[in-house]
Amino acid sequence: MTPDSPLVDIVLASPNHNERRVPGGPDMLLIHYTGMGTGDDAVRWLCDPVSAVSCHYLVHEDGRIVQMVPEARRAWHAGVGNWRGQDDINSRSIGIEIVNLGHAAGYPDFPEAQVRAVAQLCADCAARWAIPPERLLGHSDVAPGRKADPGEKFPWDQLFRAGLGHYVEAAPIAGGRFFGLGDRGDPVAAYQGLLAAYGYGVPIDGTFGETTRQATIAFQRHFRRACVDGVADASTVETLHRLLMQLPQSPLRRPGAVAQATADRVHVSA
Known part of the structure; x- marks a missing residue:
């Protein structure tokens, strides 16, 4: 497999992919965390035919980028999800896994080298496929309740300052009426x-x-x-x-x- 991006350090091909089911190629970038012990553990799992999961790219803590599935193919990273009324997120997206233990195992900060590599990779993919900024999303955005990654520690604001994604400064937390579980009207x-x-x-x-x-x-x-x-x-x-x-x-x-x-x-x- 020839890497799609010049940023790729190594290709470790996964057998877990098929044809995209929508025309026109990917129009979404989807960020995940691996939620596994090490990056090597994640690579082995994503390359195992038994797992039936994969991604296009994996980014290690030190910023090394692995490509596992060609961008033109449908990797199996998103599962059941929905965004703007569209399902089959796998057919519409490029999946980028970031090595991180995740919420269940301490949820460490994302290292600066890793964030820089993710930003560079997202910029490269977005330019190649003309992906709109507002379609740089997290796994939890398209699968709320089922997924929490990449989570609240992922620096979306830092990517936005690099010209990536859609973001605004959050409004200050203050008082006022709010809605919660069980409210109606x-x-x-x-x-x-x-x-x-x-x-x-x-x-x-x-x-x-x-x-x-x-x-x-x-x-x-x-x-x-x-x-x-x-x-x-x-x-x-x-x-x-x-x-x-x-x-x-x-x-x-x-x-x-x-x-x-x-x-x-x-x-x-x-």
Whole structure:
């Protein structure tokens, strides 16, 4: 296998891949952590036919980049997920695994060399496939409740300063009305509408159930990392609103947009 990126240090081909099932190639970058003891453990697992999992790239703690599946092929890294109403995330994405023990085993910080390598790799892939900044996502974004990676320690803001991804400074955590598990009503439906407008797979049913709570946690892990509690407080809602306003084709700026109406309802109720 010939590496797709000049940044690749070594190719260790995995047999676990197949044809992409959507036309046009990948339009999403998906960041994971390995959640295993060592990078070598992860490589062995991702190359094992028995595991039925793989990724396109793996980035070690020291910044070494391994390619395991050609970018043109469908690696098996995302599992069941959804983003902006689209499923089969594997067919739409390039999967990048970052060596890290994960939440279940102490969740260490991501080393600077590793973060730099991830940023460079993301920039290279995004340029090659014309991937929009807002489609640089974490595994937990597309699979809330099922996955927590890369988690709240991953420095999305640092990548954004390097020109990667979609990000805003989180609104300060303060008081004010908030929504939590079990709340019901139009303001909850309005908040769900904002989450769905950004891309999260939530029902807009006016009930703050477990699916909405898990989507809120996923949103906070990515965009409001100072407090990940699954509660839609004023900081969470305002940060989400800022993100929507800064999308290149923001649903909040369309005349008569439903998303703008739901945003107004949330802010009036807060």
